[in-house]
Amino acid sequence: MTEYARIVATIVLKDVRLEARTRQTLIASTIFTLLVAIIFAFALDLAPATARAVAPGLLWATLAFAGILGLGRSFAQESDHGTLDGLRLAPVDPSALYVGKMCGNFLLMLLTLAVALPAFTILLGVDLLSPGVFPAALLGLLGFAAAGTLFSALSAAARTRDVLLPILFLPLAIPVILTATGATRFTLSSVSTANALGVLLACDALYVTAAVLLFIYTLEE
Amino acid sequence: MVRRLSRALDIVVAPAMLISLVLAFLYAPDEATMKSVYRIFFFHVPAAASSFVGFAIVFVCSILYLRTRKQMYDLLAGAAAEVGVVFCAVGIGMGMLWAKPVWGTYWIPGDVHLMTTAVLFLIYVSYLMLRASIEDDERRARLASVIGIFGFAGVPIVYFSIRVVQIGNHPVLLGLEPRMQLTFMVCMTSMLLFFTFILVRRVRLELARAEVARMRRDLLELAYPREATARVVAGAAVETQWNAPDLAPTSEVPS
Numbered sequence: 001m002t003e004y005a006r007i008v009a010t011i012v013l014k015d016v017r018l019e020a021r022t023r024q025t026l027i028a029s030t031i032f033t034l035l036v037a038i039i040f041a042f043a044l045d046l047a048p049a050t051a052r053a054v055a056p057g058l059l060w061a062t063l064a065f066a067g068i069l070g071l072g073r074s075f076a077q078e079s080d081h082g083t084l085d086g087l088r089l090a091p092v093d094p095s096a097l098y099v100g101k102m103c104g105n106f107l108l109m110l111l112t113l114a115v116a117l118p119a120f121t122i123l124l125g126v127d128l129l130s131p132g133v134f135p136a137a138l139l140g141l142l143g144f145a146a147a148g149t150l151f152s153a154l155s156a157a158a159r160t161r162d163v164l165l166p167i168l169f170l171p172l173a174i175p176v177i178l179t180a181t182g183a184t185r186f187t188l189s190s191v192s193t194a195n196a197l198g199v200l201l202a203c204d205a206l207y208v209t210a211a212v213l214l215f216i217y218t219l220e221e
Numbered sequence: 222m223v224r225r226l227s228r229a230l231d232i233v234v235a236p237a238m239l240i241s242l243v244l245a246f247l248y249a250p251d252e253a254t255m256k257s258v259y260r261i262f263f264f265h266v267p268a269a270a271s272s273f274v275g276f277a278i279v280f281v282c283s284i285l286y287l288r289t290r291k292q293m294y295d296l297l298a299g300a301a302a303e304v305g306v307v308f309c310a311v312g313i314g315m316g317m318l319w320a321k322p323v324w325g326t327y328w329i330p331g332d333v334h335l336m337t338t339a340v341l342f343l344i345y346v347s348y349l350m351l352r353a354s355i356e357d358d359e360r361r362a363r364l365a366s367v368i369g370i371f372g373f374a375g376v377p378i379v380y381f382s383i384r385v386v387q388i389g390n391h392p393v394l395l396g397l398e399p400r401m402q403l404t405f406m407v408c409m410t411s412m413l414l415f416f417t418f419i420l421v422r423r424v425r426l427e428l429a430r431a432e433v434a435r436m437r438r439d440l441l442e443l444a445y446p447r448e449a450t451a452r453v454v455a456g457a458a459v460e461t462q463w464n465a466p467d468l469a470p471t472s473e474v475p476s
Contacts, residue, residue, distance in 0.1 A: 147371075147375075150367070150371065154351070154364050154367060154368070155351075157355070157360060157364060158351065158354045158355050158364070159354050159355065159356070160354045164350060164351060164354055167346075167347045167350050168347045168350075168351060170343075171343040171344040171347055171372070172344065172371070172372065172375045174340050174343075174379065174382075175375065175378045175379045175382035175383075176382070178382045178386055179382040179385060179386065182385060182386035195385045196385050196386065198385075199381050199385045203378045203382065206374060206375070206378055207375075207378075210370070210371050210374045210375075211371070214371060217363050217364070217366065218363075218364065218367060
């Protein structure tokens with residue numbers, strides 16, 4: 001078990017180090033988030049009550065699209081740099097590779113969230129920084145990362161990977177977007193979020209389990 | 222086996238569809254509030270149900286493919302997804318036509334059944350997109366299987382995620398009068414037969430295509446034993462080989 005954790009940590013550290021040096025994906029997804037928040041704020045010009053009703057949906061749609069930017073790079077860069085073969089040849093449990101990559105993507109999405117929440121709070125005038133928002137946000141992003149990492153690996157093998165990833169990822173991201181949006185909206189209007197969080201948790205568990213079992217098939221050559 | 226099944230379906234499907242049309246439009250009585258409008262129900266529900274059968278076939282065949290690596294399962298999964306998507310589109314379309322006069326709107330965004338079906342439709346459209354974008358047979362089969370399994374496993378989650386956020390108003394069960402019930406049973410059976418008919422046709426087409434590819438390879442092998450092997454190993458295009466002067470067709474080609 002400690003061995004497994006060590007492998008996962010190695011992969012996460014590799015991705016973190018790579019991102020810390022190039023900052024490509026991080027800059028792209030945070031700037032994208034800011035741009036979208038600004039566009040929404042200007043294009044919709046919302047009254048406070050309406051803003052509270054639509055802000056959760058806008059936030060999660062933005063996070064999903066920003067997430068795709070990062071997820072697309074996740075395996076595409078491995079494949080471009082030829083490091084995917086290295087991962088394939090590594091004498092470790094393939095599921096550890098998946099968990100490592102997923103944690104890396106999750107961290108990246110957390111950083112996007114760290115930009116998105118203040119941006120939406122300021123630009124739309126809705127208090128998205130209240131502590132009740134965070135459980136749904138963390139569970140939702142975990143679900144995104146779980147499905148997204150699998151699809152990133154999948155689409156990296158296809159010819160048209162850049163267009164394929166959103167098409168594969170979004171249908172299965174819909175439950176996460178819907179539930180997380182619901183939970184965020186419930187929090188803002190002080191309704192209990194227990195059910196929504198339960199569904200999100202079940203979703204995360206199912207996605208992670210299915211992806212761990214299926215990941216090995218995306219690596220074969 | 223496939224051919225015999227196909228022939229049996231050829232004979233059965235057209236009369237079955239005809240009988241269901243007669244029953245649905247002439248035999249079944251008008252509904253109390255919806256009058257004749259409800260009759261689309263006899264085709265809307267079976268079409269949607271058939272598409273779910275198709276997606277379940279994709280799921281099972283995907284698992285079987287990853288376990289056994291038999292091409293046949295991939296072929297069946299691809300065919301079932303294609304036919305399932307068409308039936309799903311038909312089911313959704315008919316549902317919308319029915320909803321307009323009854324609910325006053327084509328679509329209710331928060332409805333559990335509508336949204337689940339729409340998401341399901343999108344999942345299998347993306348499945349077909351993935352299949353279309355990979356040329357290599359083995360790789361396409363393997364990656365498509367991953368989506369076939371993951372997508373189907375996600376369906377309950379889709380359902381509950383919508384359920385927790387919104388409340389649906391799509392009727393789950395209608396109280397059916399005996400004549401309506403009979404009509405519905407017949408329509409369901411004939412729609413499933415029709416679905417199987419198209420599915421089997423689709424599978425036969427794929428089998429024929431595989432057969433042609435194999436015959437073509439055998440023929441090339443006969444004509445140019447050495448080069449054909451080299452071609453297979455190198456995976457080079459046949460056309461480039463034909464352009465090479467020393468490989469031009471000669472009298473050695475068996476008639």
